[in-house]
Amino acid sequence: MADLVRTGEERLSRIRTEERAPREFLVFSLAGELYGVELTRIREILSPPPLTPVPRAPQDVLGVCSVRGLLVTVIDLRRRLKLEQPETTRRARILLTRMDGGEVLGLYVDEVHQVVRFPHTEIEVAANVLGGDVSEHVLGIARPGDILIILLDLASIVGT
Amino acid sequence: MTDISDKAREEFFSEAQEIVENLSRNLLALDAAEQSGTSDPSLINEAFRAVHTLKGLAGLFGATKVGALSHRLEDVLDDVRLGRQQLTAEVLDVLFASVDVYGQILAGEKEGSDDPIPAVGDLMGRLEQFGVQAGPASSPADEYDLDPGMLAVLTEYEEHRLRTNIEQGLRLYRLRVQFDLATIDKALEEIKDRAKRHGEIITYLPTGETTSAETIELDLLMASNDDLATLIGALGGDNLVIDEIPRQRASLGPATAPPSATRGTEVPRPASDRALSVAVPPAVPSEQPDVSLKAVTQTVRVDIRRLDHLMNIVGELAIIRNALARLSERLRGEGQRQLSSEVHRLHRSFDRRLTDMQNGILEVRMVPLGQVFDRLARVVRQISRDADKNIRLVITGAETEIDKLIVEELSDPLMHMIRNAIDHGIEPAEQREEVGKPAAGTIALNAFQKGNHVMVEIEDDGRGIDEERLVERAQTVGLLSSDEARELSRGERIGLIFLPGMTTKSEASDLSGRGVGMDVVRTNISKLGGVIDVHSEFGIGTKMAITLPITLAIVSSLLVRVGEYTFAIPVSSVSEAIVFDGTGVRLVDGREVMTLRGASLPLCRLDRLLNIGHETTSRRQFVVVAALGSRRIGIVVDHLFGQQDIIIKPLGKSLENVRGFAGATELGDQRVGLVLDAGALIDEVLAAATPGSDVDREGAWLI
Amino acid sequence: MPRVLVVEDSVSMRAFVRSALEGDDPDLGEIDVVEASSGFDALRLLPRGPYHLVITDINMPDINGLELVQFIRQSERHRSIPIVLISTRSSERDRDRGLTLGANAYLAKPFTPEMLREEAARQLAAGPQRTEPHD
Secondary structure, eight states, X not given: OHHHHHHHHHHHHHHHHHOXXXXXXXXXXXXXXXXXXXGXXXXXXXXXXXXXXXXXXXXXXXXXXXXTTEEEEEEEHHHHTTOOOOOOOTTOEEEEEEOTTSOEEEXXXXXXXXXXXXXXXXXXXXXXXXXXXXXXXXXXXXXXXXXXXXXXOHXXXXXX | OTTSOHHHHHHHHHHHHHHHHHHHHHHHHHHHHHHTTOOOHHHHHHHHHHHHHHHHHHHHHTOHHHHHHHHHHHHHHHHHXXXXXXXXXXXXXXXXXXXXXXXXXXXXXXXXXXOOOHHHHHHHHHHXXXXXXXXXXXXXXXXXXXXXXXXXXXXHHHHHHHHHHHHTTOEEEEEEEEEXXXXXXXXXXXXXXXXXXXXXXXXXXXXXXXXXXXXXXXXXXXXXXXXXXXXXXXXXXXXXXXXEOOSSOOOOOOTTSOOOOOTTOOOOOOTTOOOOOOOOOOSSOOSSTTSOGGGOOOOOOOOHHHHHHHHHHHHHHHHHHHHHHHHHHHHHHTTOHHHHHHHHHHHHHHHHHHHHHHHHHHHHHEEETHHHHHHXXXXXXXXXXXXXXXXXXXXXXXXXXXXXXXHHHHHHHHHXXXXXXXXXXXXXXXXXXXXXXXXXXXXEEEEEEETTEEEEEEXXXXXXXXXXXXXXXXXXXXXXXXXXXXXXXHHHHHHGGGSTTSOOHHHHHHHTSOOSOHHXXXXXXXXXXXEEEEEEETTTEEEEEEXXXXXXXXXXXXXXXXXXXXXXXXXXXXXXXXXXOSXXXXXXXXXXXXXXTTEEEEEEEHHHHTTOOOOOOOSOEEEEEEEETTEEEXXXXXXXEEEEEEEOBOOOGGGTTOTTEEEEEEEETTEEEEEEOHHHHHHHHHHHSOTTSHHHHHTOOOO | OOEEEEEOSOHHHHHHHHHHHTSXXXXXXXXXXXXXXXXXXXXXXXXXXXXXXXXXXXXXXXXXHHHHHHHHHHOTTTTTSOEEEEEETTOHHXXXXXXXXXXXXXXXXXXXXXXXXXXXXXHHHHOSOOOOOOO
């Protein structure tokens, strides 16, 4: 537990030293909970096009698809974080993010909500154990109003 | 809603009235246009927007009847403007009727009366007939030569207008205009009026470049049938610059412009300023009959990106060509013999022309390997100096041509192998002299064409590969048991260098004469559709031979179905395909094998190998014989779709550990099919066989 | 006193928004509402700021809401103004684009005056935003 707190704090302090201004997060649902990732990492949001599964690929890879001619590998964020996978609805979306090497990955989420801004003072360190594998990838927690939003570190989830 | 001010409610009724009046005028104009056979998309859009706005407002202000009617009308008008529904006389009738009904509803709501209005019910009934039709799938606006920044800010409707205009063959222009913010409304109206006579303005995008706080610059995206000169004449002005957006212009750069670099690879430019040359025979026949036309050629420089674009188009044309073939079959199946053979003839001639065009473009894409070799030569000089070794580099076949894409992907693996050869292959001068070799080591780079392939070889006269140490190492690392080690053929032992984890940098020199990362090299070459073979004599030298297909861009492939999956197998790896009914299969050493013309052919059941298990519905299956070098396997599939030209796109890094696939391709309709890596499958099937068995010997290493 | 720019081509829509923002609300306080009837109007009014919030419709003729969002986000002076998009549910693609281009939130029509006030209060409280260049 102490480790989680330390890594969370490390991440947060890294962010805090980088700049003091509020950061923006794109908020979406996974398995009924609200999560957020930094908006600057998201290139595009789309409705899932036809997906082709890739045999013998890791479990959390939903498949590949074509976006305007670009081949994109789509990862089921719920599976990667070892959460439940409720049935897909029309509101499911794929978030496109570019990795360091240039490859574009798609992240499958249940529903996209909106962009929220948090000054760093509003982001708490997550000391509690969260569901599934989430804890390893958490940047912090925000509580605007009565809502709980778990902020994820995209770099750690997709391996930069 | 109680907390809406009275003023706001007043505004609502007043605006609603105005909207309905405008709608009425709009419908009259639409009616007139339809009667005279013209159609003005902006009129339909205006009608849609009117009703759409009414719906939105009604929702906010709680005017439910207005809202419900507007909702239904909006659906119908949306279908019309997006091309899913025809604007028939019927539709117009209903629209006109709605103007009256709106009037009644608004009067009622203003008085606060809740009485039902029968006319509404009738109208809604009539609207029911216009069901939402399944329109053409709205594919995203791709393949245009438009600034992606502009594409990204088009609304759905604007994108539809853009697509429609392009489909009708209109040209696209960008009008860059500076406006004074103070007078922009008038100035804009003026431009709109003038422009309307020549085409349609799709959107207005602020460029963000302003010279002062009081001016603004806009980019107007316009579609028009007129040519640039006409437009400039009609619309040009001091503050207006018109550019055509190049989509149809096949322009070639001026002769003095250097070729553009692509993908960050540095294209070496020796003094002779090598360019991508295209031989263009002159179109005008010579006046002197005995001068051969072929003797006169000209070269032009071409931007590689334009070629990529052309290649993509050819790829899509190929898909259309295949659709023609399927159409012909369908027609035949429906008894339309005459039509069927006509379509078939079309297909055949289209196919011939397309192949010609494809070959033509491919020729343009070919670059001499010398480009890469020159770069390697410089690297060799550098590394040998660093390693303090005297190296002689001999290059032959630099003029051998290969696809530009392959050349780019090749430079890293080649660099890697040459570095290995210098660092670990060539012995230090004293050692060489001891065994009677010249003090200077020789590395030879050879390239030559062999049928449909290009061979690239790296040879050195260094210490060669020490097989014994290799085998030892493999056992130490746990890759081989001692039994297995004993059974290895010579070729297999040398092949051990391709296994990951075999060497570390520090051990490389004394261990194998080859360093790390050969597994990566082989994967990369395999991704290009090539194979690498190693020949070596301990003490004498080593030769790495790479076999590559000549082009990467479009690959003729066999499309097959296994269960629910569609796969593509490049034809260059397929030697034949036969009907398979499951008989004649025997088990040898635990593997399934069948006999083909007297020889055993190990079988590969893809559904089992890839874990995509399914129930075989057809008793009749097929076996596709995949062959590389002298190794073969038979891949069992459920259905053969036939041959198709495809563009292979590599799978991303995130999938690099998944074996068996050379990439993926678009199958049309946005679906993606995986491309099988025949080499990897052959490896997998044959490696699983116990070493030394019958099956294994079928797939012996090349040596 | 915070100043809000409302960009919307429908007169009553603008009146509705104004009425909602000027209502009695302890969270929102006093607001100065400025109306723009088109994307062009907005461009004209922006230099006369400062504005603390922009509320804009997406589907407007000529300069549409998406283009306005991009313009604001690319402008040195105005890029940190929070933006709320008013959109209709029928184009989720437009909504997604708007978010990607840098809008902070969207409200789907129809919405109540409360919902608008809440969103405005939220954005105003969070203050000017920091944007980094998108890929």
